[in-house]
Amino acid sequence: xxxPSNSIKIIDYIYKNYSAKPGKILIHAGVIGWALSSAAQISxxxxxxxxxxxxxxxxxxxxxxxxxxxxxxxxxxxxxxxxIATKLAKTGKWILPSVKKYLTKHNLxxxxxxxxxxxxxxxxxxxxxxxxxxxxxxxxxxATTIGSVLSxxxxxxxxxxxxxxxxxxxxxxxxxxxECPQQKKKCLKSPVYSIYSYxxxxxxxxx
Amino acid sequence: xxxxxxxxxxxxxxxANRIIKIIPSVTFSNKKVTGVLKWAxxxxxxxxxxxxxxxxxxxxxxxxxxxxxxxxDEKTRKVSAARTIAKIVAGTxxxxxxxxxxxxxxxxxxxxxxxxTGFLRSLLYPKNTSKVTVKGLTHHKMFLGHLLSLGVMxxxxxxxxxxxxxxxxxxxxxxxxxxxxxxxxxxxKKYPYYSSIxxxxxxxxxxxxxISK
Numbered sequence: 001x002x003x004p005s006n007s008i009k010i011i012d013y014i015y016k017n018y019s020a021k022p023g024k025i026l027i028h029a030g031v032i033g034w035a036l037s038s039a040a041q042i043s044x045x046x047x048x049x050x051x052x053x054x055x056x057x058x059x060x061x062x063x064x065x066x067x068x069x070x071x072x073x074x075x076x077x078x079x080x081x082x083x084i085a086t087k088l089a090k091t092g093k094w095i096l097p098s099v100k101k102y103l104t105k106h107n108l109x110x111x112x113x114x115x116x117x118x119x120x121x122x123x124x125x126x127x128x129x130x131x132x133x134x135x136x137x138x139x140x141x142x143a144t145t146i147g148s149v150l151s152x153x154x155x156x157x158x159x160x161x162x163x164x165x166x167x168x169x170x171x172x173x174x175x176x177x178x179e180c181p182q183q184k185k186k187c188l189k190s191p192v193y194s195i196y197s198y199x200x201x202x203x204x205x206x207x
Numbered sequence: 208x209x210x211x212x213x214x215x216x217x218x219x220x221x222x223a224n225r226i227i228k229i230i231p232s233v234t235f236s237n238k239k240v241t242g243v244l245k246w247a248x249x250x251x252x253x254x255x256x257x258x259x260x261x262x263x264x265x266x267x268x269x270x271x272x273x274x275x276x277x278x279x280d281e282k283t284r285k286v287s288a289a290r291t292i293a294k295i296v297a298g299t300x301x302x303x304x305x306x307x308x309x310x311x312x313x314x315x316x317x318x319x320x321x322x323x324t325g326f327l328r329s330l331l332y333p334k335n336t337s338k339v340t341v342k343g344l345t346h347h348k349m350f351l352g353h354l355l356s357l358g359v360m361x362x363x364x365x366x367x368x369x370x371x372x373x374x375x376x377x378x379x380x381x382x383x384x385x386x387x388x389x390x391x392x393x394x395x396k397k398y399p400y401y402s403s404i405x406x407x408x409x410x411x412x413x414x415x416x417x418i419s420k
């Protein structure tokens with residue numbers, strides 16, 4: 001059991017290390033979450049006796065690829081979308097009229113769109129800062145959502161299906177290969193194939 | 208050997224820098240657009256609603272991608288689409304509920320200690336840190352919410368999601384089987400040359416062997 005003084009230390013440690021970098025935990029939590037969910041789903045496929053072996057040979061690699069591609073495409077696609085939105089708001093390329101008016105008044109409008117310009121560093125009244133912040137959050141949240149939908153729901157399914165269908169073809173070809181009966185026996189003894197042949201009832205795959 | 212995703216992140220950042228140069232400058236004067244952005248900033252960034260949006264959009268795209276996967280046979284396509292639907296429904300339902308509960312719990316347990324707040328309400332508030340900012344505290348609560356939901360989902364992924372996916376997949380597969388049987392039966396009623404599907408398959412094999420000889 002964690003003692004109260006230790007729990008306070010943990011809470012303080014969390015505040016010091018993660019309060020300034022919220023993106024870090026989103027990525028770490030996402031990666032762990034996908035890996036765990038994938039492990040649970042693979043076990044669900046293996047222990048489902050209604051799914052025939054032939055289909056399991058597609059579904060297990062599909063689920064495995066789902067987690068791997070999701071992590072990679074999240075990094076590549078979602079992060080690009082978020083980075084674009086952050087830069088657009090930060091450099092003032094996409095801006096609210098009230099903020100633009102304020103910057104023009106203070107002779108800073110020439111810097112708008114400059115990659116090194118950062119509006120968040122400009123001193124401005126509290127109400128205007130609030131206005132800029134919600135615009136920034138809105139742009140960021142919209143871009144991240146579009147990026148995640150694109151990466152998780154469009155790119156990942158195509159890539160995981162591509163990988164899984166190749167794996168299924170390879171596995172079926174190996175098992176049904178008439179030239180190498182000895183190799184076939186070896187294959188059947190391997191743990192990979194024992195995963196697919198979990199249920200004895202199915203007779204779809206002819207070996 | 209260590210594996211790092213940093214290079215992918217760097218590629219994404221440099222791609223973003225290039226894309227930004229092409230994007231035209233825009234001043235958002237339309238109130239409807241700014242209203243949508245304000246709503247998005249408030250609602251889309253919350254993890255439960257984010258999970259819901261991802262789940263709903265997944266349901267609209269992933270089963271159709273599975274059904275149109277021409278690299279596999281029809282049976283695999285159907286089983287894969289059924290499992291995808293079951294997985295999305297099970298994952299989104301539990302994901303939204305767990306995230307909502309965990310974030311609500313951490314939010315109400317990280318209040319600034321005062322006479323009115325009890326021990327439990329200020330349990331997760333950083334006590335020995337010299338300066339606690341509003342922004343820092345928001346991120347702190349967010350982190351704890353993620354941490355708690357991740358811990359809970361370690362168990363629910365196996366205890367709820369996986370069995371629920373199995374049961375929903377099997378229900379969908381049963382429905383598909385029933386529908387296929389109905390179509391086959393209707394076909395044999397309409398064209399009574401064969402008594403059953405087995406006889407039809409046997410006869411067509413005979414015909415195929417004859418052709419190949």
